Amino acid sequence: MAERKTIRKWFWVWDFDREERWLNQMAMQGWALAEVGFCRYTFEKCEPGEYVVRLQMQKNDPDYVAFLEEIGAEYVGRIVQWIYVRRRAEEGPFELFSDTQSRLDHLNWIARMLLAVGLMNLVIGVVNAFSGNAVGAVNVALATLLMYGLGRIHGKVEQLEQQRELTE
Amino acid sequence: MNNDFALTESTYYILLSLYEPQHGYGIMQRTEELSGGRVRLAAGTLYGALSSMSEKGWIQLLPGESGGRKKEYCLTAQGLLALKNELDRLKELVANGEKILGGNDNG
Incomplete structure (x- = not known):
């Protein structure tokens, strides 16, 4: 079995790229993604550049x-909601999206989730605040952070839409 | 349903590839072949387009041979109409382009 190593790392959803x-x-560098967990990435030794890795927000769909x-x-x-896939680089370029429309659809799907x-x-936070529960502040803070993330995703959407102006 | 909008290049080639029933990988290969290697559909793009087109009623799933994991799709009458409308639109674009710029390659 190939040598393995696990790295703990955190990425915000809006930093998926x-x-x-x-x-x-x-x-x-010769480490192919082999397993994913919450803030945990396990890699196995591979030839440098042997694999291309892609990720996508996608509802559970075995098909x-x-x-x-x-x-x-x-x-x-x-x-x-995120799936991680890899493919051998020798099989050619590997992308999950090949046109602007589908990239926009993907971003809009992420935006809806956020x-x-x-x-x-926000609702939980406000309800808690009114019933005098201090925990509500955590929910409100989280809601604020997610709204920031939503702004970041919208930034990416705008960039793509600008690119699409006058072209497909 | 008439389509007042231009089809995207991916949509056009997917529909064209489905003139004969194909499974997903077949659509990718057919599109690449038809466009001389220029248009390569990525998996997520194709998969999303197939579900939108099914919703629109432009394509449908063929009743699968049981046990077969690969889904085969085919064009519906509506899908064929959408494709023909797009072809008419493209012909108009080409005709006008040639009329004004001249059909000659050196134009």
Whole structure:
């Protein structure tokens, strides 16, 4: 069995592209993502650059995973709504999105999730505050953070939409 | 349903690939082949497009051979119409472009 190592690291949801870059840097250095957990990434030794790693927010869908496997990708794992896949670089360029529309759809899906969880926390926070429960402050703080994240995602959406102006 | 909007390049090639029933990987290969290697559909893009097109009624799942993991899709009459409308639109674009810029390659 290949040599393994585990790294604990935290990425905010809105930094998913930075997370993906980091995972690919690890692969370039000869460490292929092999397992994922909450704030935990386990790598196994590989040839430098042997794998390309991608991640995507996607609802649980075995058909999609089966489809990814059909095109030669390996399913590494899932954390909540995020799936992690890798494919051998020798099989050619590996992307999960190939046009602007689908990249925008993906970002909008992330934005909806952040908004839903943010609003839920806001409601819980306000209800707690009115019933004199100090825990509500934590929910309000979390809601504020998620709204910040939503702003970051909207920034990425705007960037893509600007690119799409006059072109597809 | 008439389509007043231009189809995206991915949508157009996916529909065109489905002129004959195909499974997902087949659509990717057919699109790459038709476009001379220029358009490579990524898995997430294709998968999302297939579900939107199914919702629109442009394509449908073929009743699968049991046990088969691969889903096969085919074009519906509505999908064929959307494709033909797009072809008419593209012809108009090309005709006008050629009329004004001249059909010659050296134009």
